[in-house]
Amino acid sequence: xxxSLDLDAAPQxxxxxxxxxxxxxxxxxxxxxxxxxxxxxGVTLQLYDHGEASHRKGACCAGQDIHDARAVAExxxxxxxVLDYESRFxxxxxxxxxxxxxxxxxxxxCVECNQSIKFRDLLGTARELGAAVLATGHYVASRRLANxxxxxxxxxxxxxxxxxxxxxxxxxxxxxxxxxxxxxxxxETRELARRFGLAIADxxxxxxxxxxxxxxxxDVIERLKPGAAESGEIVDMAGNVLGGHAGIIHYTVGQRRxxxxxxxxxxxxxxxxxxxxxxxxxxxxxxxxRAMTLRDVNWLGDGSIGNALADDRLDIFxxxxxxxxxxxxxxxxxxxxxxxxxxxxxxxxxxxQACVFYDAAEGQARVLxxxxxxxxxxxxxxxxxxxxxxxxxxxx
Numbered sequence: 226x227x228x229s230l231d232l233d234a235a236p237q238x239x240x241x242x243x244x245x246x247x248x249x250x251x252x253x254x255x256x257x258x259x260x261x262x263x264x265x266x267g268v269t270l271q272l273y274d275h276g277e278a279s280h281r282k283g284a285c286c287a288g289q290d291i292h293d294a295r296a297v298a299e300x301x302x303x304x305x306x307v308l309d310y311e312s313r314f315x316x317x318x319x320x321x322x323x324x325x326x327x328x329x330x331x332x333x334x335c336v337e338c339n340q341s342i343k344f345r346d347l348l349g350t351a352r353e354l355g356a357a358v359l360a361t362g363h364y365v366a367s368r369r370l371a372n373x374x375x376x377x378x379x380x381x382x383x384x385x386x387x388x389x390x391x392x393x394x395x396x397x398x399x400x401x402x403x404x405x406x407x408x409x410x411x412x413e414t415r416e417l418a419r420r421f422g423l424a425i426a427d428x429x430x431x432x433x434x435x436x437x438x439x440x441x442x443x444d445v446i447e448r449l450k451p452g453a454a455e456s457g458e459i460v461d462m463a464g465n466v467l468g469g470h471a472g473i474i475h476y477t478v479g480q481r482r483x484x485x486x487x488x489x490x491x492x493x494x495x496x497x498x499x500x501x502x503x504x505x506x507x508x509x510x511x512x513x514x515r516a517m518t519l520r521d522v523n524w525l526g527d528g529s530i531g532n533a534l535a536d537d538r539l540d541i542f543x544x545x546x547x548x549x550x551x552x553x554x555x556x557x558x559x560x561x562x563x564x565x566x567x568x569x570x571x572x573x574x575x576x577x578q579a580c581v582f583y584d585a586a587e588g589q590a591r592v593l594x595x596x597x598x599x600x601x602x603x604x605x606x607x608x609x610x611x612x613x614x615x616x617x618x619x620x621x
Contacts, residue, residue, distance in 0.1 A: 229257060243266070243360045253423070255303060256421040269305065270307075270347065317338075331576070347359065362406055363387045365592075367402065367407065376591055379583070389547040390547065491508070493512055495511045519597065538556070539555065543595075551586045575601065579596070579597055581594075
């Protein structure tokens with residue numbers, strides 16, 4: 226059986242902490258490393274009050290999941306600890322999620338969770354336990370570079386790739402993190418679970434945000450921030466009032482259904498104006514975005530981002546949603562920050578979303594970093610450059 230961690234030390238001399246969510250992926254990660262001879266310690270995080278979510282299929286980190294993680298640990302013969310991270314998770318993830326929605330943004334809480342909880346706080350716990358690395362069940366690949374650093378790549382199985390949610394990982398964290406499933410398919414993972422005799426081999430994957438047990442974001446936000454759902458106007462792009470709404474937290478950019486207004490042609494939410502509490506709607510073509518300014522940019526490419534932008538513009542590919550393929554774009558400095566210009570534009574771009582950089586459009590492209598979208602600018606393709614000079618072949 227191949228070694229999964231790319232470490233110089235012998236497995237029997239190496240302690241590994243595995244973040245065990247109770248799902249099949251992290252369970253197989255723990256079982257695989259145990260079978261390879263590593264000194265494995267399983268850790269499960271209790272992230273929120275799981276009383277309600279524990280009975281809902283598709284919710285993660287809930288009571289049933291903690292039970293499942295403990296059962297897997299017993300099956301493969303490793304120590305297992307449950308850590309109470311509720312207060313940290315609420316402050317770093319849930320509260321920020323609510324604040325972002327109230328501000329008219331579309332947040333990505335899984336990025337915040339990885340950045341602030343799993344790859345900061347849990348890494349610290351792993352070090353305290355004497356671990357050489359922290360391993361997770363994410364579908365993303367990590368490889369050692371010639372200079373000793375590590376680089377992040379998309380998973381082998383494209384539809385399972387989770388690199389979009391890991392762009393905020395730092396180079397220092399990458400040196401300690403390992404992702405043993407990045408070069409495997411989901412089918413292979415489930416087969417391994419059966420081979421190891423794990424009862425969760427056919428367990429359903431989590432689908433929704435773990436702390437939104439009903440799937441209704443607005444319910445969570447109103448509970449956390451009473452009075453956040455202030456009524457306002459629905460207007461067209463010229464400012465004409467078309468109707469009213471019960472709070473912008475009930476809307477997202479690109480939304481078509483549930484607007485509650487009659488129109489001759491389909492209308493979509495084009496933007497949310499938090500201060501004036503206005504929901505601006507328009508035709509589908511108004512959703513097209515050409516450029517975005519970014520905040521909290523993290524660079525994972527070679528050298529510094531300043532050197533990468535020495536020629537004022539870097540040819541890259543970007544994803545603005547986890548389910549969409551990377552699109553050709555340019556990265557450049559703008560007003561003391563960074564701006565991304567999309568060659569062909571993109572629909573439904575909202576502040577708060579992540580914009581993740583890659584060096585190729587297909588295959589196991591390298592993750593170059595990314596940032597959160599601060600503002601999006603409508604498409605105007607007059608005078609746009611004719612072609613994007615970077616291709617997957619050129620980057621391979």
